[in-house]
Amino acid sequence: MKPILSSVFRLLLMTVCSSLPAIAQSDPVPIISSPAIEVSAEPPLVDSFTFEELLKIGGGGCGMVLWKGSGTHEDGLIFFNGLLESTALMKVDGKFVNFRRIEAEGKDFYGQKTGQVFISPDETIRVAIEVKLGEPGLESVAIESGTLRISRNGQTLDIPVAGDAGC
Template identity: 40%
Template structure:
């Protein structure tokens, strides 16, 4: 995806070309806000372009996806991203619904002139001078766990499971689990599978969850905010979670994790 003496890796071009077949002309967005874009440089991993923002939709139940589009030929380049939407099925309430949008993609590019967010032909946001920023440093280490470790700790069964976006969950493991209603939530901090309790819950309800929830550890030292967008329902009692955001806060420091997952019983 450059002419001036060098070319970018073909897998980025192929990925963008593949996404061109997706229809992104439909745009139900009423308003949008709080757009951010940055590059993180995860140790020993390929850099990633991250975006986040919020859109107002005319009703709940929309599935929102981000499609990478044109990367221009100037240096540094500008990246275009387009939002695509799947309308809710059946009869839904017509009520303005704020919806979080987040997306992460690997990139060999360490500087963008700008990142543009489109909805149909409408430019929602243009974010200039997107460069690497250091990944936030927490005084604790956030890890992952397996399904066996979760069941051994008394978790599992009905609930919501989340893992980091763009990772192979079978190899990387789970980042978060929360059981039904007031059941415990689980995350790994400093290599210990730790239980958390839910303190707030707002938004659309699904399988004992809400789309925006807050959890704390028993000693109140760590706060975890979980925001998710719901996707398509599965054949069995389940619903996909195409994207979401986990925010971990402790000792005055915060780190965000882009996630995906599912919920069900």
């Protein structure tokens, strides 16, 4: 029975191969490649946004907001992280980007930790945040100071931050 199966297989292979167009040995073999991925040599550009913009895209509510350390929330926010998973938002290179928390350590406050790491959906942008808490208020706590470190393609930008967290 083996010789019969072997003969059938050879006949099938010859039929399939004879129906394919002949490729000359000198013809180049086509190479299928994925589309080029744009790689920036610059660190990500972090844009500020307002509470109104945040609410317009479905963000906001309980959580943490950060702004550049020398300013106030009136100068614009640069980071928001809500209480639900994957609600972290930043405006990077002019577009809002959602982030997912992948690490958290330190003191708990309003669904946050004093040390947190986030990643973009395509895993090309990483955001690490370290904060020092200030005095607690009525249903909130001030973020006295901290650092937001954003990295993409080996390029890193450190931004001093301050902020607020609460509900």
